[in-house]
Structure formats: C-alpha cells, structure tokens
Amino acid sequence: MVLAASLLCSTATPSAWGAWVGDGEDLMGTRVSVELWHEDEAQGQALVQRVLAEYRRIDASMSTYKADSEISMINRTAAFGPVVAGEELFNLISRSVELSTLSAGAFDITYESVGYLYDFRVRRRPSQSEIDIRLAAIDYRHIVLDPAAGTVAFAHPEVRINLGGIAKGYAVERGAALLQAAGVTHALLNAGGDTRVLGDRRGQPWIVGIRHPRAADQVVTRLPLVDEAISTSGDYERFFEDAGRRYHHIINPMTGSPTEGILSVTVIGPDATLTDGLSTTLFVLGVERGLEFIRTLPEYEAIIVDAAGRLSYSDGLAPPAD
Secondary structure, three states, X not given: OOOOEEEOOOOOOOEOOEEEEEEEEEEOOEEEEEEEEEOOHHHHHHHHHHHHHHHHHHHHHHOOOOOOOHHHHHHHHHHHOOEEOOHHHHHHHHHHHHHHHHOOOOOOHHHHHHHOOOEOOOOEOXXXXXXXXXXXXXXXXXXXXXXXXXXXXXXXXXXXXXXXOOHHHHHHHHHHHHHHHOOOOOEEEEEOOEEEEEOOOOOOOEEEEEEEOOEEEEEEEEEEEOOOEEEEEEOOOXXXXXXXXXXXXXXXXXXXXXXXXXXEEEEEEOOHHHHHHHHHHHHHHOHHHHHHHHOOOOOOEEEEEEOOOOEEEXXXXXXXXX
C-alpha cells in the first residue's frame, strides 16, 4: 500500500497544559509517523517512540524484503511442510484468508507468487510466459492453516505470500491500541496510505485530504474524521511506464498483472487493518463490483477514482442529488 492521503492540519503550539508531540521515519517502503497530544510532553515523546518501535517490530516480522523475517522464512519452507508461525503473524494471515474468501479472491496475499518478479526500482516486469508459468500458484486456497498447531503450509510448490496489502493498516491499528491503553485520546498514526486517528484534534475533526492520483500537490476531496481509519490504494507510488502502459504494484490475482481501470480507492471505517485490505480489494474489483461489495459492510465506506478521473462514492458518502 502507498501514501495516498495528505494530512491537512498544522501542529498545535505546545502549552503549559500539554503538547502535541510526534515523530516519523522511513520504514515499510514508505514514511511512517505518529502525532499525539499528551499533558506531559516527556511522557508523550516516550509514547511516540514506543509506537515507532512497534512499527519496526512488525516490519521485522512481516517484511518480504528482509531475509530473516518470519514471513520470509515461511515463504522459503512452507511448501515443504507445515511451519510454526508466531501467533501474531498466524492471525494476520488468517484474517487475510478470510478477506480472500469474502471477496472471492479479489484480495489474495498469494499474489506474491508472481508479484516478486516485479521490481519497480529497476523497471523490471515479468514476461507473459513467466507469469503464465506461475499464475496457478496465485490462489489463497493453497494456504493451509492449522489453528490448533499454529502452522502454515503451502499446497503448491511455487506459492509465496506478501502482507503488503494489509500489514501497514495492521501496524497503525496496533499503534493506536498501544496509545489507547496508555490513556491517549487524541492521536494520528500513519503508514503511507494508511491512517488511524484517535478521537478528534482537541475540539476539531482531523481533516484528511485524498491525494489526486495524477497531481501530487492536489486533493480530490477532504474528509473530517473522528476516531476512524482511512486507507488509500493507488497506482501512483510504486510504478513505472513502458510502451504507454503503467506497471504498478497492485496485482490482479486473476491475471498476475497490474490491475487496470482504477487510479485510486479510499476506504473509511473503524479498523485500519480492514480498511487497508479493503482498499486493495476494491481496487481489484473495480467501480461497480467494488461498490456492491462495500455495501455488504455497513461500517465501511469508499471513494473510487476510475481511469477517467471520475469519482464514485459508496452510499454513505454519496453527495446529495441536485
């Protein structure tokens, strides 16, 4: 998932009664950050660092770019037999499979079985023959989970998994839970295109702007949020163009190629883990099927920008008719 929402708010000036504190760093292939209000500035700063440490811990376990991560170990060995996974990783893989089942495979973490062949830094894409050879490995039903043993196995020898479509949302949701447990009631946590806000901004809603997919300094709309999550998936962060076609990181599990017809999808709801996964899901489904799907989840809403730049809204966000 990529940075697709600009946070259009300024940092308040510290006062004798408390302070806004925050920090960020480059992690998970994007910029992660946290901003919070605390009556004790030093305690607030300590909590900020705890959240950043939580981001790093999750990245160390779930990054496919780290050879010693837990998920990389599973990718190397699960085709040979069941592998014991840590409870946290097992549960997130299980949630991913649940979303795959709910979306009939539009969301599928086994996309990595072909996705790993794309390298956007060096403008590398697989040939159609390379895709065809591995396409059968993309199927969430190849993931065999044993809840009693806590193991993961792959039923196809070429399967790889990648939690990039859900892990950053999970990270900010975990950070938010950590802050809530510490009594923080006003905070904003961000990891690229995934944002979680706690409460409001001390009397005002957090104002989040959805980036224009083709103009980084513009927004297509702004949304006031209170105690909510928002995630955006777009085709404009990790991509390259070749022969007039844009190759980006949101792979259609049915084809092994980048999804076409959509520029960005934004999902709003109570849980950043699910808004993250749903934004990818709707991107793959497209406008009509995506809006039908989001109607089945009454706590979640969506805004879709199609290839022509048209905005479509789910029922709860649709502008009033003239």
